[in-house]
Amino acid sequence: MTGFFALIAREIRLSTRRGGEALTLVMFFVMVTALFPFAVGPDRELLARLAPGIVWTSALLAMLLGLDRIFRDDHADGSLALLNHGQLPLEAVVGAKVIAHWLLTALPLIVATPVLAVLLGMDVEGWGRSALSLLCGTPALTGLGVLGAATTAGLRRGGLVAPILILPLAVPVLIFGVAAAEGGILAPTLFLLAISLLTCALSPFLGALALRAGDD
Amino acid sequence: MTAPLRDARSAAPRPATGFLGWLDRIGHPGRFLGWSGRLVLPLTVLTLLGLGLGLWLAFFGSPADYQMGDTVRIMYVHVPSAWLSQFVYGGMAVAALGTLVWRHPLADVAARTSAPLGAAFTALALYTGSLWGRPTWGTFWEWDGRMTSTLLMLFIYLGLIALWRAFDDPLRAGRVVAVATLIGALNIPIVKFSVDWWSSLHQPASVFVAGGPRMPGSILAPLLVMTLSFTLLFVVLQISGMRSEILARRADGMARRAARPEPDAQATP
Amino acid sequence: MPNAHPKPLQLPPIRLAAAGLAARRGERLLFSGLDFTLAPGQLLLITGPNGAGKTTLLRLVAGALTPEDGTLVWQGIDEDARPQALMHLLSHRTAIKPRLTLSEDLAFWQAVNGPGPDAFEALDRVGLGGLDWLEAGLLSAGQQRRLALARLIVSPRPVWLLDEPTAALDAEGDAMVAALLADHLGQGGLALCATHLPLALEGADIVRLRLGAPR
Numbered sequence: 159m160t161g162f163f164a165l166i167a168r169e170i171r172l173s174t175r176r177g178g179e180a181l182t183l184v185m186f187f188v189m190v191t192a193l194f195p196f197a198v199g200p201d202r203e204l205l206a207r208l209a210p211g212i213v214w215t216s217a218l219l220a221m222l223l224g225l226d227r228i229f230r231d232d233h234a235d236g237s238l239a240l241l242n243h244g245q246l247p248l249e250a251v252v253g254a255k256v257i258a259h260w261l262l263t264a265l266p267l268i269v270a271t272p273v274l275a276v277l278l279g280m281d282v283e284g285w286g287r288s289a290l291s292l293l294c295g296t297p298a299l300t301g302l303g304v305l306g307a308a309t310t311a312g313l314r315r316g317g318l319v320a321p322i323l324i325l326p327l328a329v330p331v332l333i334f335g336v337a338a339a340e341g342g343i344l345a346p347t348l349f350l351l352a353i354s355l356l357t358c359a360l361s362p363f364l365g366a367l368a369l370r371a372g373d374d
Numbered sequence: 375m376t377a378p379l380r381d382a383r384s385a386a387p388r389p390a391t392g393f394l395g396w397l398d399r400i401g402h403p404g405r406f407l408g409w410s411g412r413l414v415l416p417l418t419v420l421t422l423l424g425l426g427l428g429l430w431l432a433f434f435g436s437p438a439d440y441q442m443g444d445t446v447r448i449m450y451v452h453v454p455s456a457w458l459s460q461f462v463y464g465g466m467a468v469a470a471l472g473t474l475v476w477r478h479p480l481a482d483v484a485a486r487t488s489a490p491l492g493a494a495f496t497a498l499a500l501y502t503g504s505l506w507g508r509p510t511w512g513t514f515w516e517w518d519g520r521m522t523s524t525l526l527m528l529f530i531y532l533g534l535i536a537l538w539r540a541f542d543d544p545l546r547a548g549r550v551v552a553v554a555t556l557i558g559a560l561n562i563p564i565v566k567f568s569v570d571w572w573s574s575l576h577q578p579a580s581v582f583v584a585g586g587p588r589m590p591g592s593i594l595a596p597l598l599v600m601t602l603s604f605t606l607l608f609v610v611l612q613i614s615g616m617r618s619e620i621l622a623r624r625a626d627g628m629a630r631r632a633a634r635p636e637p638d639a640q641a642t643p
Numbered sequence: 644m645p646n647a648h649p650k651p652l653q654l655p656p657i658r659l660a661a662a663g664l665a666a667r668r669g670e671r672l673l674f675s676g677l678d679f680t681l682a683p684g685q686l687l688l689i690t691g692p693n694g695a696g697k698t699t700l701l702r703l704v705a706g707a708l709t710p711e712d713g714t715l716v717w718q719g720i721d722e723d724a725r726p727q728a729l730m731h732l733l734s735h736r737t738a739i740k741p742r743l744t745l746s747e748d749l750a751f752w753q754a755v756n757g758p759g760p761d762a763f764e765a766l767d768r769v770g771l772g773g774l775d776w777l778e779a780g781l782l783s784a785g786q787q788r789r790l791a792l793a794r795l796i797v798s799p800r801p802v803w804l805l806d807e808p809t810a811a812l813d814a815e816g817d818a819m820v821a822a823l824l825a826d827h828l829g830q831g832g833l834a835l836c837a838t839h840l841p842l843a844l845e846g847a848d849i850v851r852l853r854l855g856a857p858r
Contacts, residue, residue: 160754161754161755161756163754164750164751164754164755165751165755167751168740168743168747168751171743171747172740172742172743175742175743176540176742178536178539181536182536185529185532185533185536189529192525192529195517195522196572200516200517200522200573202513202516231740232738234736235736235737235738235739235740236734236736236737236738237738237740239707239732239734239736239738240732240738240752240755241755242707242727243705243727243728243730243731243732243756244728244755244756245728245755245756245757246755247725276504276514276515277515279513279515373707542741542780629777629778629781630781632774632777633774633777633781633782633783633786634781634783634786
């Protein structure tokens, strides 16, 4: 178990030393959101109505941006080969990556949502619903993202392939996420949680399978 | 001691006389540490005095607005910050030229120190603007032309900082960021113009009342004092930041030498 | 180089037996009919020209490849244990993260690979003593190789797979590798070492395996 937590701690340490990747991601998230008013006009009512969709689209794009770093470096410098010789099974390694990736990409985005709420003119309740829906839905995006990164870990130009692979699979998350953020009924939130649980439970095993398949 | 800084200097022939020669002499990192150290304390005192006077004038020496009431006093922080957000970028653009054209070792240090300061003042301008907007517009944020271009300005600063942090080697980073800074400088007028055009499409008039030179002296005086003090504050922070950046690079150089000791000096610490 | 002798430590006795091993890369048969056995304290020294399959043989033993033909049997380990967790791998890909300090690197790999001697002792042994605070990115290629070797010390394991362990090292580094190997074998460990440089190992129990030119 020490290895598991050491791996999470190392991911976080590497990310912060490499020039605050989490911060860059948050900037991307806020900037994409700020693009919408330029595209659809700064009409406050329109923006407030679109806000859940805008927040979720920006979050999805920002999560895709961070995929590349999950396995690429570890594969290239041999860390992955060595981790395969650790006491942890590869599944646990992928599980640790899922947790670390959520902490390093999804959590900062959720923390940054108040800024978006101000920019998009959401009220406190609307912001709360959006943040809650992100909290319930981002684990699914993380799990899918790790799977995409695992399948493309050994490819030199996998950077673009992983998002293409993931985007169609993320559509359900987007549908229920926006529905949950718009509020009213409980069902979408429960669906969102179900998708997240399922994805997070399966991704370590499927991810390890993909890494092993790509190893030879 | 200043090996990583000197590398950049040796690449270009140095002018020895005239203004550039003088700049070169006072800009030598070692000498800069010398003369700037003596400046920090008096400048700090001057800044504090100026800020004290400005705040006193802002609170007690200027009238409340007949429409906005006391909230108009936010202006005395907002306007200086907004001014600095542009002024600092101007300074960074000059420093970028210094890095690219004259390869001055301090230009890179100056630009690197300026970027977070400029971002901080821009963020302050946005924050005060949003505080001001709450009672005026009834909302913290409005996609008003000036606010929007200030927001884009913040994004530009943050982008440059991110670019800087992505590099391991400060010298290479300095040159690349200098190019990016100049690209930004060329682009900012276009950004401002297009944002103004965009916002005028949607809003017939800006919420801000254009005061200009017709401002009464009781408002103008604290505004000028505050602007001057804020600029001084920037200068103090800039000098202190440059000093610590130079020292940080020296420490980095020492770590590098510790990793690869000279053959005749194998002693480990 | 400070050469404090490690405390005598006994590694679990493990044997490796290969019978009729064959490997193929693409259409090419690299080697076939390879037989060898390794007992505790023995070193398999794999030599041969480039492309003869030295690295491939190590990857077979590591379990990263499946053999074309033949069997690899580990004796002395539990049925359900992963043989990977008994082995250390050292190759040209050193898995060094430039922004982690030397002590952070060793602490991490010790947490992953299992407990053992502390990082300072290991750094002393590989000639990086006193540099534990340094970021690994500032090390030279040879020093990075030494750091990778220090990982083998902080988590004692019975099997070492070394791919060109002396690459990028100076003469003193070669001697250091030889000393580490001698200690490891003395504690009852096995080692498989692919190299084309002679290692100064006196008195060690060496099984030599020369792979031929590719057919």
